[in-house]
Amino acid sequence: VTYHPVDDLAGEPRLVLRGRFRIAGAIDLGRPPPNRQVATLKPGDGGSFTGSFRVPEAAAYAAFVVEDLAGERLDTNGGRQFELLVHGGDAASLSDVLIERARDHEDRDPAVAAESMQRAMALLPEAMAERHPGAAIVVRSSESIDLGGAAAARLMLPPEMQWTAAWFRWEEDGDSRVALEELEEHWPAAEGRGTGIAASGLMIAVRARDAAAVERWSSRTLAEGTNQDPWTVKLHVAGQIANFPGSHEHARELAHEALADFDAVDPVTYPGRPLGQTATEYEGALIRARNDALVQYGRLLVSFGFEDEVVRALEAATAESPDPGLFEQLGQLQLRRGDAGRAARSFAVVASDLATSPQRADGLARRLGYSGDSPEWRRLQDSVTTALLARTAASARRQSLPPLQVAGLEGGQITLKQIRAGKPAVIVFWNRSCGPCIGNIPEIVRLAGLLEPRGVRVVSIIGKETPDPGIEDWLTQHGVTYPVYYDLGGGAWDAFGVKAIPAEFVLDGDGVLRFAATSLGEIPRQLEALGLLAR
Incomplete structure (x- = not known):
């Protein structure tokens, strides 16, 4: 590496190259790879800095920033970050690189993500022909497939993801014993791949009241969570097992360890610090994350004797x-x-x-x-x-949105402006593969019942899901009474800056975004504060 520093970093005794590597085809379930110190850069000729690093095997894409040793002064290449694309002259490796580049840009630059994915899809037929010479290949851009039974086999899920068929069957029939047996069979293929099998197994084991399975899947969940913030995994497991016979003390130990993990973080070197965020900025984010965790698991932590910490966290949360x-x-x-x-x-x-x-x-x-x-x-x-x-x-914002179109359940495009019809609106992004989204449906129904008579539209938009002829039956079965639309091209998702679902947003009567990524509980008061509720 040869780096020519910006003025803020010139004259430093050493600099740090921080970055992340993406492995082609790796499963991350929305969790980005860790950001680590990749190399130390030392002064070279002509004011430049030099260093070196080894690219991990199978890495296809990497993004970097340069920092001072304290992590306070950064060069992010104008916000674009420095990129490394690792590929040969074949279509297959270039397609892999473009897909990983698109995944990396999903949150920070949706336009770049879309452009990279389009290029990757254009290469897909050629890439598949290279990987499967002589095969007859049909490429479908999208297809709605039931992930259970024979359909799952036809889908040809990779070995590490075939356990999901057992999960979907369990959601349908509730047979925990069979589901645990099937997950056990799939564990060798999924172990260490970060697919979510361990957390799913723990949930089913708790429901089954199977003590041996709870112990086994608890250990696996903790081991599989090494790529996440450790406190998140420990609090999740503690919450799952706290009321399980014989597990209360283990749950308390995990909660205590989770709180200690927060205090042990070095914001300069911690892999969870995003590229482009200073150590001081991350330290503030970490305090907020700690408070959020204390609030989320408040009742559990109070039962373990951490009442003072929870009260302080709630006081901080209610101040915002x-x-x-x-x-x-x-x-x-x-x-x-x-x-x-x-x-x-x-x-x-x-x-x-x-x-x-x-x-x-x-x-x-x-x-x-x-x-x-x-x-x-x-x-x-x-x-x-x-x-x-x-x-x-x-605390409200004023963010104009571009003209946006979504699709009705029966087809046909309609603009968000037409849907709002001049009224304030609550926009909910979700899809049916998101458990918390489905869990929120009753609360959204209640919210719509409160707000619609006060002149506020409640609208839900399904993103990253293929239209399904059975959607209306599914919505009826789950008690959905508010309007539902599809964001087929992802334009609404990108315009609102959706990073995770469920996600809720508040628009005023002019269609201006006033509150972003809010929560359902906050929305009535936010509308009241802006005078958007009709008397």
Whole structure:
């Protein structure tokens, strides 16, 4: 490597080349490869820096940035990052490189991702012919295939992913014993590949009340999670096994280790720090991630004796989010600690939220010695609401979106502007392969029931899924009553900057994006703060 530094990095005694490598065909389930120190660059001739590194076997694509030793001054090549494409003169290896490049750019530059994928698809017939000489090859751009039974065999899933057929069958028939036997058969092919089989096996084992299987799949999940943030995996396993007979103490140990893992992170060298983010910026993100984890697993951690940490995390979370669920969780802990004054303010936020029924609001008031219609309780609600709405409105953005088209379930294109019809809107991105998305359906139905009478459209958009003739039956079966559309070309997904699903967004009556990647619990208060709810 020879690097000619930008002004901010000139004159340094040494520089660091940080990067990530993508292996062709590797399965990452949306988790990017780790970002590591690849090389130390030392001063060379003419003000340049030089160093070297070895490209991992089977690597097809790599992205890099250059940093000072503290990770505070960076050269990101104008935000594009420095790239390395590893391929021969054949179509097959070039196609692999372009696919990995597209995957790497999905989050940071959708236009580059789309361009790379188009080039890869254009090479696909030639690449397949090189890999399978003499074979008759038919390339289909998309096909809706049932991932169970004989259809899964026809799909010819790679060996490490064939376990998914057992998972889909278990979702249909609930036979945990058979599912565990099948996952055990597939484990040798999937082990170490990061396919998600271990976490799925643990979930099924817990449902089956199979102690030996719970222990086995817990160990495998922890081992398979080495490419993730370790606290995430440990808290997930702790949450799964906490109430399983004989596993409570192990769950507590995992939770304790997870909190210690946060404190042990060096933001300069940690592989989870994104390329282009300074160590100080990542340290702030890490604090937020720790608070998020404490909130997500709050009840579990309180049961393990980490109440002080959870209260501090909830206080930080409620300082930024209007989600009534967070305020209620905080109020419960404040009341438990004998702090009735602060609990009253937390519960007043919940009681004044549009999504809280009058009966529930009265119940919260009574827990604090108020009647639901008392002047004191009303004044308290007004006080906390005024402050919360001002803070929420101040956090809104103004982002214009390009004209966007989506497809109806029966075909035909329609613009997002036509769907909104001049009204504010809540846009939900999802697909049917996303378990949390499906789990959110009842809450979205309730939200639509609250907001539609107040002049707000609730619209869901399916992304990264092929249209299916059975979609309407599926929606009916799952109780979906709000409008559903397809984002066939991915244009809406890219325009909104969707990075993970489920993802919710708030638009005002002019179609301007006001809140991005929000949560369902926050949305009523966000709409109220912007004056978008009809009386």
